[in-house]
Amino acid sequence: MTICHHAIYRSGVYAKPDEAVMTFVKMTDVASYLHRLLANEMLRDNMLRYFASIEKFLSHPACDIIPQIQFDLDLIEVSNGYCFSIKSRSFIPCPIPSTMLGKLSPRAFVPYDHTTTPEPNHFLGRNS
Numbered sequence: 001m002t003i004c005h006h007a008i009y010r011s012g013v014y015a016k017p018d019e020a021v022m023t024f025v026k027m028t029d030v031a032s033y034l035h036r037l038l039a040n041e042m043l044r045d046n047m048l049r050y051f052a053s054i055e056k057f058l059s060h061p062a063c064d065i066i067p068q069i070q071f072d073l074d075l076i077e078v079s080n081g082y083c084f085s086i087k088s089r090s091f092i093p094c095p096i097p098s099t100m101l102g103k104l105s106p107r108a109f110v111p112y113d114h115t116t117t118p119e120p121n122h123f124l125g126r127n128s
């Protein structure tokens with residue numbers, strides 16, 4: 001999972017988008033992920049033999065066989081390795097130490113250039 005930048009969290013499999021430095025987003029459920037792994041000839045025989053057991057363990061929300069990724073709900077990653085901190089309402093350089101990458105993730109990734117001047121306006125609906 002680490003090689004492919006995948007992680008597990010409460011019965012879901014998360015992946016790091018190509019543009020993100022530290023954020024993982026939900027990719028699929030465990031069963032679908034395991035079915036995709038069956039396409040790999042090197043894994044197929046052992047996976048088929050133990051598929052039900054592997055799915056049962058990894059699908060449990062409290063699974064600790066593979067350490068689950070944690071999310072920092074204060075952070076939203078934007079482009080170029082910066083994050084927006086909700087608490088401080090400001091952009092900060094990557095606040096997650098390199099030793100925690102893949103173990104701790106911001107809540108979301110949004111492609112946004114933090115150096116642009118924001119232009120706040122009222123929200124306009126479709127019919128406006």
